[in-house]
Amino acid sequence: MATSSITSALPHSPSSGIKALARFGFAAKGVVYLVLGTLAVMAATGVQGGKTADKKQVLQTIQDLPFGRFLLGLVAFGLLGYVIWRLVQAFRDTEDKGSDAKGLARRLGYAGSGLLYAGLAFAAGRTAFSGGAANQGGGSTQQSMTAKLLAQPYGQWLVGAIALGIIGAGLYQIYRAYSGNFAKHVNSSSLPADQQKIVFRTGQIGYTARGIVMAIIGYFVLQAALHSNSGKVQGTEGAFDLLAGMGPVVLAIVALGLMAYGVYMLVQAKYPVLRGV
Template sequence: MTTLSSLSSHIPSTQPQWVKRFAKFGLAAKGVVYCLVGILAFMAAFEIGGRSERNLNKQGIFRFILEQPFGQILLALVAIGLVCYALWRLTQAFLDNENKGTDAKGIGRRVGYAFSGLVYGFLAYGSFRMVLGSQASQGGDTRQTLVRELLQKPFGQWLVGLIGLSIIGVGLYQIYRALSGKYLKNVQTSSIKTELKEMIIRSGKLGYIARGVVWGIIGYLFIKAAMAANASEAGGSSHAFAFLEKSSYGSYLLGAVAVGLFCYGVFMFVRARYEVINTSN
């Protein structure tokens, strides 16, 4: 049976500097995206500059970058960074340079790396299309399309519900990483200046909690779509922000999550600078 390990034996060994540079550039690009998500979500929460939470998905962020001076160049750099991030995650999955192994836990982590690599690869593809002038990404929410397709299958509602539970699980894991301190596992905190260390550690914790909250809401929306057999109930980050905005004290809740996502973006820059990138396999 084909396994991740057998696949990795057919892939050439990576050069350490290649892996490190791609990882660091990719983390920095991810930091840019999340900082912008946080800023724009905060503006939407308090109606600053006429911003709305409706377009606060990744494609909306790419469109925002494109509208800035030298937007095509800036978006191209972000897209290249996302490609680097995707390749780094795929390298972790197939070359196992994190030494996760081939037991159930290790395979689970490596499948997670592969999924992350594919997601960011698609994001990079979409951003490159926007750089080249394509606006095809405006054609609807891909999650709703997925749910609509699944609901037409046998046991479709159950499948959508299981996906929702899985997404909530990812969100809870993000919060667990924050509260347990595991998000600092590979970060050389001893190299961070003492006067900045506490602030950076807190920003990372807040960032992972905020990201977990968003994942949890997205999962809840999937479950809601499954129960109602209505694909329009599902959605991504922009729908999660809209859900927060409509709740009691919605502006403050969305504002708090926005600050957390900005902190997550900042922590990606910290990871790019201080994370130990494993390159052995």
Template sequence: MSVSSSVQAALPTSPSSGIRALARFGFAAKGTVYLLMGLLALLAATGQQGGQTADKKQAVQTLQGLPGGPVLLGLVAFGLLGYIVWRFTQALRDTENNGSGAKGIGRRLGYAGSGLLYASVAWYAANLALKGSASQGGNTQQSLVARVLDWPAGEWIVMLVGVITIGVGIYQIVKAYSGSFHKHVNSADIPAGQQHTVYRIGQLGYTARGIVMSILGYFLVQAGRQHRAAAVGTTDEAFDLLATMGPAVLGVVAVGLMCYGLYMLVQAKYPVLPRV
């Protein structure tokens, strides 16, 4: 086989195969970010050097000091771009068959919102890779909440978003132990002997992620109730709250987030991408 034919064989053969490739890159990049977040928090919980409670951008920044850091950052940025494309594909193509009802539209908007949440992380990683530095832009979440609080009934809007965020966190935990998640794992091409292990890893991961999201929702509720944007917290501040409950609590959640990262890496290898 010639070199040109080998290259053609490796290229996507259709838009769908291209989206599948981007989605897999996205799962891998997202998994890497969560692994780093969990590892840094675990090191902090155990008092190890280099440990810190970090949000997604701070976790990505740790790649800068590694050998080949710019290349790694570039790969993460590209992967997260792929994840954004996949999330918008889910929303626009309705790959999960949610329908056009109120519930279905809500879920599809959630997919798009999930993609947008990673846009700033992708941009941050790309700037670190290309320029060697990047501004985190301050606490944009606090700035946004401050604006909303100045609206009529702004406190109620912020509290509603907080309650929705808590609900999403609880849903993550429920999902971990629902039959639908088990079916999702079984429907993948994961070898039969490894499916149970992957299922348990996914359960721990979704549980930890749900706990962190619920804490972030609690911060939003407090910000609305107190009419104080400074009460809004990021992931690293959620870790700090867990740390006040003891290093064991922080350590367990940190391990859980590492499990979520591992599960994302498994999804990258054995993706379940309906209707693509």
């Protein structure tokens, strides 16, 4: 079954404009993850200029390229498109998840994903137009927000719940990679048949690596909750550093996986795999 026929069967299918924004969003995510993984691979292999980085530091790397501010502006536009599409998914239910508890949880997840990338889109846009530093205050922002939550009544429980949610989301990425549902979406896409298996394997590797990194970040947040110490919170850079402590080969494998996820996002931009796009 082709993607177009699946999409037409959905009662709240997004407009062509929203679909275009979604595809720009996939492309922008692909660029971010490709750069993120490349920097980590370079760090693992000792190549000069390689470093473990978070997503906002990736924006700085893009900015430093020739025509970097223009490229960063395109990334910002793409990420904004991704945010809009995720919010449309959540509120118009373009994936037809329904309004039961499970469906609402999935739609809430779409909204959360959109809001998460809204911060990155804002940082990219601000940097592209102002020429300032893209990574200013990235890690400290996460820690300061955690500190405010910890200061609230039952703050440790709240941060702990968030940590478990992040860990759960990471494990779900791994589950998604090997579930039959993911294979079904790839096989029903407009990809040529001889390329579907390659894309499927690339997506599996990418989702697995992304799930590992997310689970590690959730572990850091859980440590912050258990010790009531916001300084324990680390982002992608901290996850890479932990992996590097296990050996450069471990870091390189996960970093290559994130590059695979970036490639899969670029494929998504050209041959939409998800329903509703």
